Amino acid sequence: MADKIKKSNNFNMPVLSVAPMMDWTDRHCRAFHRVLTRCTLLYTEMITAPALVRGGAGHLLAFDPAEHPVALQLGGSDPAELARAARMGSDEGYSEINLNCGCPSDRVQSGTFGAVLMRAPDRVAEAAAAMIAAQPRPVTVKCRIGVDEQVPEIALPAFLEKIAAAGVARVQIHARKAWLAGLSPKENRDVPPLDYTLVYRIKTAFPGLHISINGGVDSLDAAQRHLDTVDGVMIGRAAYQRPYDILAEADARIFGSATPVITREQAARAMIDHARRHIATGGRLHHVTRHMLGLYAGQPGGRHWRRILSEGASHPDASADLIETALGAVSDHARAA
Structure with a gap:
């Protein structure tokens, strides 16, 4: 599998990141988190490619350069549209363009993007290739281990093989299934069981793919344990609800920075x-x-x-x-x- 990973999309690989979270990780949140940590990669909320390309919502891309390193997360399913949105993000100065293949909300499903794209790896690969070709920033993918009736041990490797062959060098894997029918977005963050060991096995199967694990990580101690096996850790709600506990010591403990910890x-x-x-x-x-x-x-x-x-x-x-x-x-x- 690893020999299918293209090297054209490689870049400096972050070890710790704060997950993109709708209604939470806006520019004010990112400004606050950047006060606490200089090294952790921050993400925007998901911004839809149609809003940028057809809806005149370019103002949503505005951010302060002090937020760097900061990545743009896009939602969408049309390769040409995503390519244009990625180019807009690159022109704005984002350091990474991320494609959302993990959000389970009804609104996202109706737009044929988010977690539903786990069922369409060929479409995701086409979109990723178009986004990579359209601009110079690295393109990454955030996904689940599977959706609904999929068997994660089968679906996830097949999905990753397709997008890796398209040039994606880094993925963030939320170690839960998403149930697109029957569970609310909130329940999808808690009810499906976590399967960290599957993500660990995926890292062994794809040694050339930079894999960050996401889901249920609630401390730096837990992050450091995951880093014994995978390449990176993405923390969501814990970083938002207890920002000082998670982020203030991250530069020292995760990145080895000698900068004094802020109070x-x-x-x-x-x-x-x-x-x-x-x-x-x-x-x-x-x-x-x-x-x-x-x-x-x-x-x-x-x-x-x-x-x-x-x-x-x-x-x-x-x-x-x-x-x-x-x-x-x-x-x-x-x-x-």
Whole structure:
């Protein structure tokens, strides 16, 4: 299998990444995560190729260069359209273009993309080849181990063989099946059992393919254990809900960086200027602070932090000073404890 992997799409391979998550990993979330980690690869939310190519939604591609390394995730199934969208992303400056073959939502299925593409490996291979030919950035694929009635031990290797032959050098595998009928998107993130050992066996079968494992990884300890077998780890909800626990020490523990670990307070203060700039352009404070609610998760004063930001940031006149107020409440709680 490995001899079918083309080398034309190789690049620097990231070891740790934060998963693309709809309604979560927007530019404000990525700005916050980048404060915590300089090395971890970040992803956009999924942006559909039709929206970019036919819907005039090019503004969705905007991002701050400070977010680098940052990748664009695309949804779609038409090779020509995906190629144009990939070129748009490349021109915008993204470091990677990723094709979503794992999302199980009804809306995505109706567009004939996402996890349903696990049933169409030839179409995915055609799309990936077109995306690679259209622009110079690496093209990657995020997928499941299978969908519905598929037998993952058969379906996943067949899928990977096709896309590897098309030039894809790196994949992110969510180690769960997706049930396209009968389970909600939320249930699809929890109910189907994880099968890490299958992904490990896939790595043995495809030694030349860079494989990141995704699904249920909730700590850096767990990430490091996976890295004994696979090439990379992609963390989703845990990185969003407990961002400091997952990301603050990632550069040191995963990438070997000697840069001092940022404190929670430093991270919060680093976001104040970002929030002020956003508000100055007509934005609202909660667009930024909703991604910061988990900064003090499990810490003394964490409830005060979350409550103050949750209740105050949605007020039309809320300013970035609210972050200072929330920090003060955390400090007061710590002194009183």
